[in-house]
Amino acid sequence: MRFVIALPFLWLAVFFLLPFALVLAIALGSNAPDLAPPVELGFSLKNFALLFTDDLYVAAWLSSLRIAATATVVTLLLGYPMAYAVARTSARWRPVLLMLVILPFWTSFLIRVYAWIGLLANNGLLEQFLRWTGLAQNPETILGTEWAVQLGIVYAYLPFMVLPLYAALEKLDLGLLEAAADLGAPPVAAFLTITLPLSLPGVVAGCLLVFIPAVGEFVIPDLLGGTGTLMIGKVLWDEFFTNADWPLASAVAICLLVLLVGPIALFQRQQAKSLERK
Amino acid sequence: MGHARLALAVLAFGYAFLYLPIALVIVYSFNESRLVTVWAGFSTKWWTALLHNEAMLSAAWLSLRIALLSASAAAVIGLAAGYVLARVPAFFGRTLFGSLVIAPMVMPEVVMGISMLLLFVGSERLLGWPPRGFLTIAIAHITFSIAFVAVVVQARLVDFDRSLEEAAMDLGATPWTTFLTVTLPLIAPAVGSGWLLAFTLSLDDLILTQFVSGAQSQTLPMLVYSSVRLGVDPQINVLATVIVALAASALILSGWLTRRRA
DSSP, rough: HHHHHHHHHHHHIIIHHHHHHHHHHHHHHHEESSSSSSSEEEOOOOOHHHHSSSSSHHHHHHHHHHHHHHHHHHHHHHHHHHHHHHSSSTTTHHHHHHHHHHHHHHHHHHHHHHHHHHHHHHOOOOOOHHHHHHHHHSOOOTBBSSSHHHHHHHHHHHHHHHHHHHHHHOOOOOOOHHHHHTTTTOOOHHIIIIIIIHHHHHHHHHHHHHHHHHHHHHHHHHHHHHHTOOOOOHHHHIIIISSHHHHHHHHHHHHHHHHHHHHHHHHHHHHHHHHOOO | OOHHHHHHHHHHHHHHHHHHHHHHHHHHHHSSSSTTSOOOOOOOHHHHHHTTTTHHHHHHHHHHHHHHHHHHHHHHHHHHHHHHHHHHOTTTTHHHHHHHHHHHGGGHHHHHHHHHHHHHHHHHHHHOOTTTTHHHHHHHHHHHHHHHHHHHHHHHTTTTOTTHHHHHHHTOHHHHHHHIIIIIOOOHHHHHHHHHHHHHHHHHHOHHHHSSSSSOOHHHHHHHHHHHHTTTHHHHHHHHHHHHHHHHHHHHHHHHHHHHOO
């Protein structure tokens, strides 16, 4: 039994936990382009100071949070009715519908983002469609704007929202809703006082599963956003790969981690609780 | 009736949103034109081109080998982790253990990527090992796949009839024998779908891989990414079609594995 605990424990301690200490150590050092690796160890907070004072970085933090929060809300508004409708479908169709929600998750994330490039591009399929239907004669190109990034996040993360919502809604005792209706509650009141509170664990889990990775998202802003869309995951990537500034990229990683440690802990608690309650 | 129609409309809209972009990518893989936004007639030339694309094929082969190794290792370690989470209520560091297992599921990949790279760089300086490439990519993929296997295994173990295990123990089986002859066969479908999940995650990973890959190794997602950055390419559409077909088969297989025993 000791070995069974030790194997995953040691693996994750060495390859997941220990590296964060290294990131912190590097973040306190300074950039040394002449060395290989390009880092001079030390103890300075100037990388962190830069992240909170330089307008570019501050703007990137704020817009990451804003974009991730907006996209999470939109995903919830789209995912909730879907999960609800799936949970209320006849037992024969439910596995098929559920599988169709999971399938995109099994295909390539990169390719699902790529799919939107042809759709949203200048003279792309969406613009052709709008012109063809006469809805808009000179539609503005969406690719390269923040709208495209939001759309990409909603699209890519929708399955992560629908699945926990479905798990919560499927367990809902329909007798409660009938009782509410018998007692004269209008459907809206029944939804707000019964369905919504009982599906809240699913709402929390779904929102966290979308929000946390979306804050640090790189692929979507890189492929669908333009130069105007600042997101912190892309800043980290560019500092590391383009500017080869490892200490600054490390500082970004540490800040991102500190920012998300609360939501991550909440997600873990939710996950542990939902499995124990079964 | 009004409700049923509304539900149908919601489902139609939701699924159209999920599948229309994928469907268009598939359709345009058969396009004659190089432009993926202009339809110029049916052609399979991009399929032929992809089949003869040496760089793409060797990247796919590398990705496949990494995915096989990392899914298998993650299945073993994730099985152990899921078992501990479901069956061992208390030990020193239990809370930390739970956090370590789950956190990689949601950790932004850029953060994990930079931290693992720094670990590998550090260890290369101190120990001269490991060389960056196949091995470091596999280790990175194993580390973030463990969580997904563990969660599937844990969920299966939680709603599992323990009287069978107890009966085996009462009849004198050691815990290890009980696990191998009773528990493991019963949770094998969960381990199987965890393996498939880890396999697809590994095949698809870009960000972690880009950080830890070193200069020589190029996996399929890395190649796709560098080609997509230059613009749309019909060969990517072909590749997407292949991936969707494979994913659908894998999912059906995994659904069948789980339902067979459930």
